Amino acid sequence: MTGPDLPAKRHHGLVRAAHWLNAVLLLGMIASGLQIYLAYAHFGLRGEPLPLPNPLDGGPVPAWARLGGWLAGGLNWHFALAWPFVITGLVYLAFLAFSGEWRSLLFRPRDVGPALQMQLYYLRLRRDHPPQGKHNALQKGAYTFIVLLGAIAALSGFAIYKPVQLAWLTGLFGGYELARYWHFLSVWIFVGFTLLHVVLVFAVDPASLRAMITGRYRGRFPSHD
Amino acid sequence: MTDARRLTRRDFLRLGTIAAPATLAACGWDGGPLIEPRLRAWSRVNDWVGERVLFSRARLAREYPAEERTPERDFPMYSITRNRTRRFPAAPDDWALEVGGLVRRPLKLGLAELERLPRVTYTVKHYCVEGWTAIGTWTGVPLTAIADMAGPAAEGRYLRFDSFDSRYYNGWDLASAMHPQTILAYAFNDRPLGIERGAPVRLYSPVKLGYKLTKYLTRISFTSERPGGYWEDQGYPWFGGV
Numbered sequence: 001m002t003g004p005d006l007p008a009k010r011h012h013g014l015v016r017a018a019h020w021l022n023a024v025l026l027l028g029m030i031a032s033g034l035q036i037y038l039a040y041a042h043f044g045l046r047g048e049p050l051p052l053p054n055p056l057d058g059g060p061v062p063a064w065a066r067l068g069g070w071l072a073g074g075l076n077w078h079f080a081l082a083w084p085f086v087i088t089g090l091v092y093l094a095f096l097a098f099s100g101e102w103r104s105l106l107f108r109p110r111d112v113g114p115a116l117q118m119q120l121y122y123l124r125l126r127r128d129h130p131p132q133g134k135h136n137a138l139q140k141g142a143y144t145f146i147v148l149l150g151a152i153a154a155l156s157g158f159a160i161y162k163p164v165q166l167a168w169l170t171g172l173f174g175g176y177e178l179a180r181y182w183h184f185l186s187v188w189i190f191v192g193f194t195l196l197h198v199v200l201v202f203a204v205d206p207a208s209l210r211a212m213i214t215g216r217y218r219g220r221f222p223s224h225d
Numbered sequence: 226m227t228d229a230r231r232l233t234r235r236d237f238l239r240l241g242t243i244a245a246p247a248t249l250a251a252c253g254w255d256g257g258p259l260i261e262p263r264l265r266a267w268s269r270v271n272d273w274v275g276e277r278v279l280f281s282r283a284r285l286a287r288e289y290p291a292e293e294r295t296p297e298r299d300f301p302m303y304s305i306t307r308n309r310t311r312r313f314p315a316a317p318d319d320w321a322l323e324v325g326g327l328v329r330r331p332l333k334l335g336l337a338e339l340e341r342l343p344r345v346t347y348t349v350k351h352y353c354v355e356g357w358t359a360i361g362t363w364t365g366v367p368l369t370a371i372a373d374m375a376g377p378a379a380e381g382r383y384l385r386f387d388s389f390d391s392r393y394y395n396g397w398d399l400a401s402a403m404h405p406q407t408i409l410a411y412a413f414n415d416r417p418l419g420i421e422r423g424a425p426v427r428l429y430s431p432v433k434l435g436y437k438l439t440k441y442l443t444r445i446s447f448t449s450e451r452p453g454g455y456w457e458d459q460g461y462p463w464f465g466g467v
Binding site: 035042045046047048063064066067070072076077080161162163164165166176177180 | 253255256261264265267268271275279281284286287295296298299300301350352354355356357358359431432459460461462466467
């Protein structure tokens with residue numbers, strides 16, 4: 001238990017470092033990825049376009065959203081940043097596993113009911129805030145989803161990086177052309193998630209931003225654990 | 226609560242308003258003289274992983290039925306000479322492929338001689354560094370057969386492929402060159418290789434990106450020093466394996 005003057009310890013230093021590192025790396029990965037994408041701004045085999053939605057078909061991708069200057073530059077940035085991006089992800093997952101923190105983050109079947117209750121609360125169809133641990137069931141769903149998305153982004157990246165040597169992986173994504181689409185799709189989901197995430201932080205619980213920087217939380221939603 | 230901590234959020238926001246446009250303005254940027262060379266150097270680490278960890282000579286690229294070929298009008302073609310002069314480079318009348326460098330028996334092979342050697346035909350997917358793919362059928366001599374004839378020395382750990390297309394060239398690792406699907410191709414989709422595809426003979430392999438597949442081939446050299454390449458010297462990944 002913590003009193004009002006003793007802010008609750010919320011995030012381990014490692015989690016905070018991983019979070020901010022990820023934010024910067026993801027920005028670089030997306031910008032260099034868009035530079036690479038621009039070299040062939042379509043999906044599907046030559047002469048056989050994939051009938052899938054692509055708002056960026058044929059480009060253009062504005063210069064401010066690109067990193068690398070040209071294709072080779074984009075590739076070199078992308079393949080260099082991929083190392084810290086993947087390593088940060090693996091270190092974060094290892095931390096969750098060894099610290100037991102995964103229990104408060106992993107969305108499991110038993111979280112379905114509470115997630116619905118939480119949704120009802122947000123829709124103002126339920127008056128009292130449902131009981132929760134460190135994170136509510138909806139948050140668990142969001143954080144589990146984003147870690148999965150990170151894994152899909154990285155794996156689909158490897159699938160298009162080495163479609164012959166890692167043919168089994170490329171096959172899991174439905175072949176090279178679809179894997180490339182998956183990789184691209186993950187960008188839009190990351191962008192959408194991040195926008196929603198930032199809006200929610202500022203609109204609902206700005207104190208959580210400080211918690212992600214200092215590790216201590218002193219906002220209006222004190223830890224329930 | 227220390228002052229430093231109290232200031233954090235406000236400072237962070239202030240920093241963000243300054244940093245965000247700065248980051249955006251930095252985009253479309255190659256890294257500048259400080260970072261760009263380091264990115265290129267790091268690319269050699271990726272090459273090492275690609276060559277030593279992920280590549281296997283025993284792993285064959287998938288073959289496709291001939292019906293799945295990409296229509297030829299949709300299968301891009303390019304050459305450095307064409308980009309400069311609008312014309313594909315024509316082979317000299319006395320064209321012959323030279324095989325030299327660190328070999329016991331230097332060779333000079335005309336097209337007819339190459340066509341008499343054991344041949345391989347496969348229909349495979351072509352991967353361009355730009356991100357596009359296309360399927361085509363290639364016929365040619367496995368490079369291993371040429372190596373057997375020339376007898377490379379043990380120090381010959383790399384190959385250099387030269388062309389008559391505005392000094393286009395590529396450097397390869399020995400393992401990829403000796404992959405069973407790496408060939409000197411003289412036919413595309415069952416017909417003799419056209420001038421727009423690298424005639425009379427081009428390097429082909431489904432385990433490398435398109436820019437590693439030297440067209441308009443004139444010379445193969447086994448070397449002890451790692452050769453660069455036309456695009457590789459400008460910053461493209463050297464290994465370029467898929």
